[in-house]
Amino acid sequence: MNFFTESSRATAGLFLALTLSGCTALSGGPGVDEKDLLPRLAGNEEALRNISASERAHLQLIATNLVATLVQIPEMRPATATLQLNKPQTAYGNAVIRALEDAGFGMQIVSADQGQHFVSYSKSLSETESGLVNNYSLAVGKIQLSREYVVDDDGVFPSSLLKISGTDHIADITLADNIFAEQGGDGKIFISGAQREGVPDPDLKASTVDVQDFDLLPQDKRTPQEAVFTEARQRYFENDAKRQSPNLDDYEKHRRTVLIFDDNVTQMMGNANKRAVRLLVREFSDDDIMVIKACLDADGRDDASMNRAIRVEEELAGYGIPTESAYIAPCARASYRHASDDSPTPVELIHYRPR
Amino acid sequence: MIQLSGNKAPYSARNGNRALFQFSTASLIAAAALLSSCTTPDGNSVDPLKSVPAAIKAEAVTLTDKAMFDDLSGIAAQVFPPLSTTLQVNRDNTDPRMQYFVSGLADKGFGIQRVSADQGSHYLAYTLKDTDTANEKHLSIAIGAVLIGRDYRQLQGNAVSPHSVVRLSGTRTPVVVADSPSRRFKIEDPAFSEARYVASLGLDEASPVIALITPDIVSKVSEQASDGPSLQGLNSSKVEVNNLFYGNESTFASILENYQRIDRQIIVFGNDSMILGDTNKQLIEQFVDGKMKDTDVISLVGCSNGPTSLDIGNEGLALGRAQRVTQALLARGVAREKVLDEGCWAPTNVGDRFPSRGVVIELWRSNA
Numbered sequence: 001m002n003f004f005t006e007s008s009r010a011t012a013g014l015f016l017a018l019t020l021s022g023c024t025a026l027s028g029g030p031g032v033d034e035k036d037l038l039p040r041l042a043g044n045e046e047a048l049r050n051i052s053a054s055e056r057a058h059l060q061l062i063a064t065n066l067v068a069t070l071v072q073i074p075e076m077r078p079a080t081a082t083l084q085l086n087k088p089q090t091a092y093g094n095a096v097i098r099a100l101e102d103a104g105f106g107m108q109i110v111s112a113d114q115g116q117h118f119v120s121y122s123k124s125l126s127e128t129e130s131g132l133v134n135n136y137s138l139a140v141g142k143i144q145l146s147r148e149y150v151v152d153d154d155g156v157f158p159s160s161l162l163k164i165s166g167t168d169h170i171a172d173i174t175l176a177d178n179i180f181a182e183q184g185g186d187g188k189i190f191i192s193g194a195q196r197e198g199v200p201d202p203d204l205k206a207s208t209v210d211v212q213d214f215d216l217l218p219q220d221k222r223t224p225q226e227a228v229f230t231e232a233r234q235r236y237f238e239n240d241a242k243r244q245s246p247n248l249d250d251y252e253k254h255r256r257t258v259l260i261f262d263d264n265v266t267q268m269m270g271n272a273n274k275r276a277v278r279l280l281v282r283e284f285s286d287d288d289i290m291v292i293k294a295c296l297d298a299d300g301r302d303d304a305s306m307n308r309a310i311r312v313e314e315e316l317a318g319y320g321i322p323t324e325s326a327y328i329a330p331c332a333r334a335s336y337r338h339a340s341d342d343s344p345t346p347v348e349l350i351h352y353r354p355r
Numbered sequence: 356m357i358q359l360s361g362n363k364a365p366y367s368a369r370n371g372n373r374a375l376f377q378f379s380t381a382s383l384i385a386a387a388a389l390l391s392s393c394t395t396p397d398g399n400s401v402d403p404l405k406s407v408p409a410a411i412k413a414e415a416v417t418l419t420d421k422a423m424f425d426d427l428s429g430i431a432a433q434v435f436p437p438l439s440t441t442l443q444v445n446r447d448n449t450d451p452r453m454q455y456f457v458s459g460l461a462d463k464g465f466g467i468q469r470v471s472a473d474q475g476s477h478y479l480a481y482t483l484k485d486t487d488t489a490n491e492k493h494l495s496i497a498i499g500a501v502l503i504g505r506d507y508r509q510l511q512g513n514a515v516s517p518h519s520v521v522r523l524s525g526t527r528t529p530v531v532v533a534d535s536p537s538r539r540f541k542i543e544d545p546a547f548s549e550a551r552y553v554a555s556l557g558l559d560e561a562s563p564v565i566a567l568i569t570p571d572i573v574s575k576v577s578e579q580a581s582d583g584p585s586l587q588g589l590n591s592s593k594v595e596v597n598n599l600f601y602g603n604e605s606t607f608a609s610i611l612e613n614y615q616r617i618d619r620q621i622i623v624f625g626n627d628s629m630i631l632g633d634t635n636k637q638l639i640e641q642f643v644d645g646k647m648k649d650t651d652v653i654s655l656v657g658c659s660n661g662p663t664s665l666d667i668g669n670e671g672l673a674l675g676r677a678q679r680v681t682q683a684l685l686a687r688g689v690a691r692e693k694v695l696d697e698g699c700w701a702p703t704n705v706g707d708r709f710p711s712r713g714v715v716i717e718l719w720r721s722n723a
Contacts, residue, residue: 040454040469041461101469102446102469106441106466107466107467108438108464108465109464110464252570254569255565255566255567256565256566256568257563257564257565259563267471267474268473272562275500275592278692279594283609311472311474315474
């Protein structure tokens with residue numbers, strides 16, 4: 001018992017000291033706490049210890065910017081891609097790994113550079129005619145993203161287009177550049193857009209973002225990293241739903257089930273629904289398609305139902321149904337369901353086979 | 356009885372750890388009170404526990420907990436190949452035991468994916484509860500549809516000893532239970548160092564119906580005479596299946612295209628009976644234990660052809676027999692999705708195609 005008493009005193013003392021020191025650090029100024037940048041797997045606390053809270057905030061913005069782009073690349077769907085990584089040695093490495101974790105990728109620690117989706121990253125400093133420029137890059141397998149950023153008194157801002165290589169799918173990508181504007185700035189302007197590395201693009205969509213003082217948001221009012229990723233993933237699914245509309249006349253129905261979600265907002269499917277999905281996908285063949293009908297909103301806004309449809313599509317992906325074989329059906333209003341109705345919500349899942 | 360689940364487990368103090376827990380709790384409250392005046396530059400209050408490093412939180416996992424989780428994570432790594440398996444964990448889960456467990460699985464090479472709800476085919480959860488026996492706990496982990504569980508006895512000196520075999524359901528993967536004694540993990544009875552395949556507790560869990568809606572079915576339904584045997588019924592997994600009285604093609608023919616039949620067995624039931632009996636149980640046991648591999652599937656056709664005096668009719672009897680055999684297969688650890696059960700029912704005999712009152716079991720192996 002004495003052992004516990006001693007150890008508990010020590011633990012409690014240490015705990016008290018740490019929590020109080022945490023209080024001081026958080027009161028010191030705006031920025032991001034160490035724990036918000038530390039990966040849950042293989043985090044390197046030491047690498048984060050010697051940088052300020054505002055530097056951590058800059059790194060978080062850069063990592064968020066790059067990873068929010070990555071999740072919109074079809075080959076890099078977080079629901080199906082597991083990335084291989086080494087323990088990060090730098091603060092930027094911590095920020096990247098944490099951002100990838102929070103974006104929903106599977107993360108696997110490897111001893112060297114094993115794996116199809118090995119994560120590598122770099123930061124380089126260049127002295128240019130425009131001054132000092134930091135180039136940050138992130139590569140996952142053959143896909144590489146890079147962008148230059150400058151740091152000034154207001155914060156960190158992009159100073160180039162975001163360059164992407166290793167994929168042909170960049171047309172529908174929307175950059176999460178609004179997160180930089182939330183730092184505020186006195187008439188600051190930065191360039192926004194994505195281009196394929198080394199390939200001239202006549203349809204390049206680039207714009208400039210003006211940042212004013214009134215854009216400044218307090219740290220706790222800024223868009224959380226999680227929301228940025230959720231929006232980026234959702235954008236991918238929305239684009240996917242618009243781009244692909246199969247001609248159902250070429251198919252015939254095979255099976256149908258109705259999954260019931262406990263209410264209008266939950267993303268939890270539960271064991272019974274998951275089992276139904278498992279049983280349904282057993283009969284899926286290469287040329288088949290799955291159609292997800294989730295939208296039943298009476299008021300015409302289908303955010304919640306779109307989220308449920310995405311949830312089901314992610315579940316299908318988890319069981320090996322290819323992205324291009326699952327479709328979210330357009331919204332079909334149900335007049336009987338009021339917008340405020342929070343009763344259990346159905347999602348219809350129909351398995352089609354080619355005629 | 357104390358029961359903790361992987362998604363909501365608070366800390367539980369027991370025995371010698373109680374002092375540590377109580378003192379730490381008091382300190383936590385004191386720290387929280389002190390921090391209540393701590394505000395951000397924006398004037399927002401700070402959650403005192405949010406700034407606690409993970410290393411400190413992890414102290415809440417006792418040494419005996421660690422020994423139990425280490426034991427089952429070793430089994431999990433035999434059931435699923437770590438280097439090609441990604442486990443899903445709820446990202447809001449801050450339970451220290453789960454964090455410890457996940458960290459151990461990551462060290463074994465598993466991919467770890469943080470999900471917002473319960474996404475994924477390998478969603479990870481656990482249940483830790485006291486059993487009815489004094490100083491005994493039951494730890495059960497779920498990875499997708501696979502359950503791995505074991506009882507442990509709490510010993511003096513922060514050690515545990517396995518007090519049951521390792522029970523697996525939803526898989527037939529062979530595992531070796533090589534219990535190695537250590538300071539925290541004692542072996543009191545070597546007889547417990549083995550694996551046993553059992554049925555999942557979620558056997559009768561209500562799940563959505565999966566209807567068969569091919570155009571052929573739809574047109575046949577409209578043409579069907581009202582007094583003939585029904586065209587479809589629901590199997591034990593609530594998947595709608597064709598009545599094979601009307602044709603020879605299995606409802607699951609598309610699944611079996613890539614498999615070849617390895618073995619066939621007929622289980623005969625008594626007249627108007629769904630009782631399996633010892634002999635049939637033994638036949639099923641031999642069929643599964645002696646021949647089945649983990650990647651195989653089993654098709655089975657429950658039959659009832661001829662007059663019956665039961666109210667459930669031939670359909671109820673045929674599918675009921677199929678369900679009874681399915682249950683026996685699941686009880687041997689066979690995963691539900693590996694069993695393709697359907698039926699053949701009619702008030703008249705169908706000749707040699709199917710037995711009048713039995714279940715035809717076939718074992719299929721992948722061509723790949």
